Amino acid sequence: MAVKTISILGSTGSVGTQTLDLILAEPDRYRVRALVAGRNATLLAEQAKLCRPEIAVIHDPAGLDKLAQALAGTGIAVAAGPDAVNQAAALPADWTMAAIIGMAGLHPTLTAIRRGGAIAFANKEVLVSAGDIMMDAVTDAGACLLPVDSEHNAIFQCWEPKNAGAIERIVLTASGGPFRQTSRDAMVAITPEAALKHPVWSMGTKITIDSATMMNKGLEVIEAARLFRLPSAAVEVLVHPQSVVHGIVCYADGSMLAQLGAPDMHIPIAHALGWPDRLVTNAKRLDLTTLAQLEFTAPDLDRFPALRVARAVLEAGGGAPAIMNAANEVAVAAFLARRIGFLDIVGTVEAVLDRLGVPPAPDLDAIIALDVAARNAADTLILSRAA
Structure with a gap:
């Protein structure tokens, strides 16, 4: 070799x-x-x-x-x-x-x-x-x-290029994060320490906070639409707290092909590293006899509005995704620094989107300019809130 x-x-x-x-x-x-x-x-x-x-x-x-x-x-x-x-x-x-x-x-x-x-x-x-x-x-x-994201890697593994025209939709799963069952009112008091305790995955700080707000899944919806050339309506999200099924491709004949595996990032990384071959890893093997139940529920968009915001941004197009992403990065950093509350993360993103609208993003220079503008707007909003 x-x-x-x-x-x-x-x-x-x-x-x-x-x-x-x-x-x-x-x-x-x-x-x-x-x-x-x-x-x-x-x-x-x-x-x-x-x-x-x-x-x-x-x-x-x-x-x-x-x-x-x-x-x-x-x-x-x-x-x-x-x-x-x-x-x-x-x-x-x-x-x-x-x-x-x-x-x-x-x-x-x-x-x-x-x-x-x-x-x-x-x-x-x-x-x-x-x-x-x-x-x-x-x-x-x-x-x-x-x-390499576990969900998109799962879709990639189940996607049949020769039958791409027969794909009706894809399903990205979400663990639901540490606050899957937390009321909206109780989320006001969430601390950075609590938000960083993901129940399933071991990840970096920023993505862990994004998982807690479910902004990570919103970003992944947009990512999936880009990668697989799909409209927003063809990218579904289901909350699956066991994190065993990572993605599903649904075909016109009624077949649903799913990728299963332990919640271990070594698995999708190894798939990408070995592709088109497969590597041997020491990742934990699933024992299906020990899985008493696999749950799938629709996400609660009232408690986790980040998914709703991301859908709207995907459908708006133009520079909206760049604005959302930049504002979210600033808001997450502010939350970790205890400058804003947990619910203020998505609130800041929405406020910046309202302020900047949906400008065009025809080239890289325009995207970089929008990124800067969104960061400045988010900083200004956070400062005004503190004042």
């Missing part, structure tokens, strides 16, 4: 570390070209010593000295800053994990796509904000986009 060259954009995050787990389990199959991280120079250096990439890049220049000192004498090149991140993303590689969270991942992900190859994609915010531009870049470069 030929050695596969690998780059990991976002190596110190949850998806990045789990990707490295799989690569280090079979080091003879992979050669790492680049590791890219945001601020965690210590962990990046530890990872680099284990997998010996050609270059290790830290986005925050303040971490360069620490990174250089830790890797002195190893022969591993080091660099820092946004330009260095993009240069690392441009290095030829058979397979790239694009896992830089938020809009910070926009340029590196596009750079990786434009040089072609297989792109394992774990940054839904970029696809939400710049979906048309990204999908056009995939087509132009002949790149292969492999979804």
Whole structure:
């Protein structure tokens, strides 16, 4: 088997570390070209010593000295800053994990796509904000986009390309998060500590808060519509607290193909890493005899309005998705800093959308400008609320 060259954009995050787990389990199959991280120079250096990439890049220049000192004498090149991140993303590689969270991942992900190859994609915010531009870049470069989010990876596994015309709808499942049964009134008192205790998945801070508000599922609805070229009405969401069924594809003949697995991100990452083959992993195997019940219910849009907001944004199109995403990033950060309450997260997003409307987003410059405008509007609203 030929050695596969690998780059990991976002190596110190949850998806990045789990990707490295799989690569280090079979080091003879992979050669790492680049590791890219945001601020965690210590962990990046530890990872680099284990997998010996050609270059290790830290986005925050303040971490360069620490990174250089830790890797002195190893022969591993080091660099820092946004330009260095993009240069690392441009290095030829058979397979790239694009896992830089938020809009910070926009340029590196596009750079990786434009040089072609297989792109394992774990940054839904970029696809939400710049979906048309990204999908056009995939087509132009002949790149292969492999979804890594568990739900989209499940749909990818059940999607029959030859029968795409017979697909009626897809179903994305949601655990419901830590507040699935919490009343709207009780949500006023939710703390960051409580919101970060997800009942099923172990994830990064931002996505865990998004899961608690169900904004994560709203983002995933938009992501699915972009990836699979579907209208909003063909993307259904069901709350499934057991998190065993991750996605379902429903066909015109009445068949429903579902992907099942333990709630472990190693599984969808391994699928993307091995595609079109399958890797052996140590992930927990499901024992169907122990599953007494699998529940599926419609989401409560009164208690979790983020899903309703995301649907409206998807249908509005234009620059609305970029505005929603940017406002949400600011609001989540403000909640974690205890500057706003839990319910104010989605409230801030709605207020920013009302303020900025649905402007066009014809190109990347326009999307970046809308991202800045939405962040500024969200900051202003949060400051005024505090005052």
